[in-house]
Amino acid sequence: MIDKLIRETRSFRSFERVKISKKELEEVIETARYSSSARNAQCIRYVLISDDEICSQVFPHTKWAGFINWNPTKEESPTGYILMLNEKKVGVSETLFNFDMGIASQNIMLKLRDMKYGGCIIGAYNKPVIKDLLEISDDYDLGVLIAIGKPKETVEIIDTTSDTRYFRSNGIHYVPKLRRADLIIKNI
Numbered sequence: 001m002i003d004k005l006i007r008e009t010r011s012f013r014s015f016e017r018v019k020i021s022k023k024e025l026e027e028v029i030e031t032a033r034y035s036s037s038a039r040n041a042q043c044i045r046y047v048l049i050s051d052d053e054i055c056s057q058v059f060p061h062t063k064w065a066g067f068i069n070w071n072p073t074k075e076e077s078p079t080g081y082i083l084m085l086n087e088k089k090v091g092v093s094e095t096l097f098n099f100d101m102g103i104a105s106q107n108i109m110l111k112l113r114d115m116k117y118g119g120c121i122i123g124a125y126n127k128p129v130i131k132d133l134l135e136i137s138d139d140y141d142l143g144v145l146i147a148i149g150k151p152k153e154t155v156e157i158i159d160t161t162s163d164t165r166y167f168r169s170n171g172i173h174y175v176p177k178l179r180r181a182d183l184i185i186k187n188i
């Protein structure tokens with residue numbers, strides 16, 4: 001079960017015009033709040049976005065699939081976002097925030113997939129613009145933005161021995177993953 005869910009939890013970048021509700025986004029955070037965190041300090045805070053107008057204002061400030069000459073159109077753009085923040089007063093270093101955010105963001109991606117949505121973790125977005133747009137106070141540092149929607153594309157995993165660059169061919173997005181044998185340095 002867990003293997004299947006992890007395999008199916010891919011980065012999706014093309015979405016149907018199906019809305020995710022505020023309640024569903026809250027359900028995602030209800031799962032994410034069980035994530036492990038350094039010192040159990042729990043510095044991560046969330047901005048949940050499902051409003052159509054705000055989604056369309058956020059979209060132009062996001063960058064997609066840097067390896068390929070392809071971008072989602074407005075018609076296939078995300079219908080929701082989760083912005084992850086570090087509440088500064090909790091006092092967690094940037095390194096540990098990034099660690100905690102990695103754990104929580106993957107749990108969010110898994111939960112979204114289990115709910116038949118799909119996401120894409122977006123690190124490449126215009127932080128100053130989004131900070132202003134969403135009126136985020138200086139009490140928070142911005143982390144990744146998770147784009148959300150009902151996936152409209154096929155993403156396939158293929159084996160690779162060296163070249164890890166993803167590519168698109170005939171409308172299918174291929175993601176090369178290193179083989180198990182290439183990952184294990186020792187098994188003693």
Ligand SMILES: Cc1cc2nc3c(=O)[nH]c(=O)nc-3n(C[C@H](O)[C@H](O)[C@H](O)COP(=O)(O)O)c2cc1C
Pocket residue numbers: 009010011012013063064065066120121122123124125144155166175
């Ligand atoms: C920290 C992080 C930042 C990422 N930033 C972006 C991004 O800005 N734009 C994008 O299209 N994909 C982004 N991705 C998605 C990766 O490109 C994706 O995980 C990778 O191609 C492997 O595909 P998979 O998630 O389906 O295994 C990011 C992923 C991570 C973990």
